[in-house]
Amino acid sequence: MKTFNVALLGLGTVGTGVYRIIAEHEADLENKIGSRIAIRKILVRDIAKHRTRVPESLLTTDFAEIVSDPSIDVIVEVMGGTHPAYDYIRQALQANKHVVTANKELLAKHGKELLTLADEQGLQFRFEASVAGGVPIVKALKESLGANRISQVMGIINGTTNYILTRMSNEGVDIETALREAQAQGYAEADPTNDIDGFDAAYKLLILGSIAFGSRLDIEKIYTEGIRKITPIDLEYGRQLGYTLKLLAIAKETPEGIEARVHPTFIPSKHPLAAVSDVFNAIYVEGDAVGELMFYGRGAGQMPTASAVCSDIIDVALNCGTRKVCSCIYEKKQLPMEQTVSRYYVRISVKDNPGVLAKISHEFGENKVSLHSVIQLGRGEPVPLVFVTHEVTEANLNQAINGIKSLDCVYSVDNIIRVEGEA
Numbered sequence: 001m002k003t004f005n006v007a008l009l010g011l012g013t014v015g016t017g018v019y020r021i022i023a024e025h026e027a028d029l030e031n032k033i034g035s036r037i038a039i040r041k042i043l044v045r046d047i048a049k050h051r052t053r054v055p056e057s058l059l060t061t062d063f064a065e066i067v068s069d070p071s072i073d074v075i076v077e078v079m080g081g082t083h084p085a086y087d088y089i090r091q092a093l094q095a096n097k098h099v100v101t102a103n104k105e106l107l108a109k110h111g112k113e114l115l116t117l118a119d120e121q122g123l124q125f126r127f128e129a130s131v132a133g134g135v136p137i138v139k140a141l142k143e144s145l146g147a148n149r150i151s152q153v154m155g156i157i158n159g160t161t162n163y164i165l166t167r168m169s170n171e172g173v174d175i176e177t178a179l180r181e182a183q184a185q186g187y188a189e190a191d192p193t194n195d196i197d198g199f200d201a202a203y204k205l206l207i208l209g210s211i212a213f214g215s216r217l218d219i220e221k222i223y224t225e226g227i228r229k230i231t232p233i234d235l236e237y238g239r240q241l242g243y244t245l246k247l248l249a250i251a252k253e254t255p256e257g258i259e260a261r262v263h264p265t266f267i268p269s270k271h272p273l274a275a276v277s278d279v280f281n282a283i284y285v286e287g288d289a290v291g292e293l294m295f296y297g298r299g300a301g302q303m304p305t306a307s308a309v310c311s312d313i314i315d316v317a318l319n320c321g322t323r324k325v326c327s328c329i330y331e332k333k334q335l336p337m338e339q340t341v342s343r344y345y346v347r348i349s350v351k352d353n354p355g356v357l358a359k360i361s362h363e364f365g366e367n368k369v370s371l372h373s374v375i376q377l378g379r380g381e382p383v384p385l386v387f388v389t390h391e392v393t394e395a396n397l398n399q400a401i402n403g404i405k406s407l408d409c410v411y412s413v414d415n416i417i418r419v420e421g422e423a
């Protein structure tokens, strides 16, 4: 029986999970794929730190020892960061080794070059764990849904922000309190910027959108807005209107081009994504043949992520050298945010005078913004008014908001949140 030899780069959370699965499922894997999967080398920074957990003979601090070893078939990068991961993966491909990685940031920044190199070399390059941890969405989009034209991919793909929004919504706590809880539970890093400001979701959306539409998305053109401005009061008003707030990553193919954006979004409380709470991830996909699909599961964590990495190793073993990995063959236009179309929730503080509603409605109408609903919550000075619009371009909405801000009867436009779907 052939042995398929693996080298791990990194033995942290995910690397340890991969090592465990391969060690514990050895016989099962052999039966399933007809060859033995063996970990031959593990790159670490400090051998002393790891020698009690894995046989010391597997550990090395020298990448050259791995890349020059002709018996290694696949290199599994689970170090994270872009450097030296990028250089190591390049060297691995140049040395004719297949690559598996869990690294979304690396793919978002260098994916095009690395996938092209893999194709030129006739090698496989797999990255299932880079989006939504254990949820098998990459393979589903690439292979299982390969016969479809995908029109939309929309998901909750950052568990940290979903946990925070769930706590804010269920308990009425503010974002700082919810973030501290997330950090205490190990769901958020000490520096939460990547999650809270939407960058982590944008990296993942780039990967999903590029596969779904067969056209590489540009990270600079993905509109990215995090959850910092969300307050418990917006969640409460949204709830009264029949909406639940989620940080959504949305990619849609329209006749004008591809929309790709990450922002807090109100969705109808009956929408399947509204029920996805805490650290769970879910991705909603629409294909022309298959219709609507929803993928749901654990978007992070040691064993779910290791499960995805191991599925890639199995695929590489099964398909050695038979597939093309880069599916971005088009150069499609990616729309600027001003041209995207959405519905909006707008909360405004106004003077308690007669005729105020008419003046604001006039400004909306002048800018082709038609209104779906208006509610006034309480009286007093100032009076909070909440409008929900019908679909309108971002440019028209912005013009209307500028006009509204200049009205004498308006104190302030307090929040604007995009709304997807009808409550």
Ligand SMILES: NC(=O)c1ccc[n+]([C@@H]2O[C@H](COP(=O)([O-])OP(=O)(O)OC[C@H]3O[C@@H](n4cnc5c(N)ncnc54)[C@H](OP(=O)(O)O)[C@@H]3O)[C@@H](O)[C@H]2O)c1
Residues within 6 Å of the ligand: 009, 010, 011, 012, 013, 014, 015, 043, 044, 045, 046, 077, 078, 079, 080, 081, 084, 102, 103, 104, 129, 130, 133, 299, 300, 301, 302, 305
């Ligand atoms: N954790 C998750 O739930 C999850 C989910 C999806 C995707 N991912 C992705 O998986 C990758 C790994 O994440 P992780 O959570 O396992 O990270 P981690 O726990 O920090 O592990 C990274 C490991 O790589 C090692 N390392 C870093 N640079 C190295 C170098 N130059 N040479 C040798 N070893 C090096 C570190 O060594 P030291 O111990 O010496 O620091 C550490 O053991 C990242 O790309 C992450 O985005 C993680």
